[in-house]
Amino acid sequence: MIECIASERIETNCYLIEEEGHALIIDPSCGKFIIDKLTEKGWEPDYIILTHEHYDHIWDLEEVRDHYGIPVIASSLCSERVQSIQTNLSSIGDILIYFKTGEEPSEPGKRFTCRAAEITFDETYTMNWRGHDFEFQRIPGHSPGSVLITMDQNSVFTGDYMIYGEPDMTRLKGGSKKDYDRITLPVLDAIPADFHVYPGHGPDYIKKNDTK
Template structure:
């Protein structure tokens, strides 16, 4: 199993395409530029099976409708942010995009509990990691020692907590209790910027001193 990082949109939000030898794939956080993403998938002859959202801020959901309609695949989001897809005042587009709203149809599947999620040949461990937003989740793939962390943990930084529903204390708890307990060599694939590892963030991240 392999993955491709594709920064999309004005905020260069990292979309990830996780794929296997059979050319099936899962799309994580298609934030914008749906046509660019479709072109990549066609070039690589990949067949999407689902869209997973680490959370539902506008810069992570901007291409959801384009991709869902193109491939007729389900969208997964945490139940605490189910209404964010349809509400630009909640997903932040109304505030940050100068009146331009990003609206998607409701999710097909709501994530309600932590645990295993299996989609065809792909298996994820779902961790609830709120703090950046109430319904933030991280998707851990044990087979490749990788966690898709959304805007929870970055290289040398952590997610912002000054948006509606954010909590600095909750975010630090999420990182400590759900992410830092993973094996040191685990790759962290964040919502923005370069990839990192759990070991590097424990040793070098200034926001995590003492962990």
């Protein structure tokens, strides 16, 4: 079972994947909602997984990891870059929200850093979790530490790529159109049609052949 919790701040999706009463947390953007939902469902989380290092996806990472005492899985570059307000972009978070929504945030955002991930990998990583196969693959371009997470050869968690109706964004600090074109675009294009796409913002959807 996959549940999506969108944080109120800038509507960054956090996904909870449940199996046998246990859960994975992808992108802990909204700690209180995550903890409330897990408590309500009675699910015990095993791991936190990060799609990439940007502040809106790790907003409550420290709160959630401390609350449950569970390890974090991320690419090495993501793990490195969550540790600085410059590279996690929390230094310019309010400006980014303004550009995205056209409105000033209701309260000033925090500038914050996170600790390194416990489990890191450079380019790829695989794991089987409670009968589900996961493949992690670094796909730079949006950010150096961005990762595509494929689950059971039928679902993908894409972070800030493949957001429904929006072009992929490579213009933020740390982004690289060159890496995107060379490394990432072929990977995204190769995701089979009919895969379920779970992006970091907006609705999930089924991939079609003619669109990303």
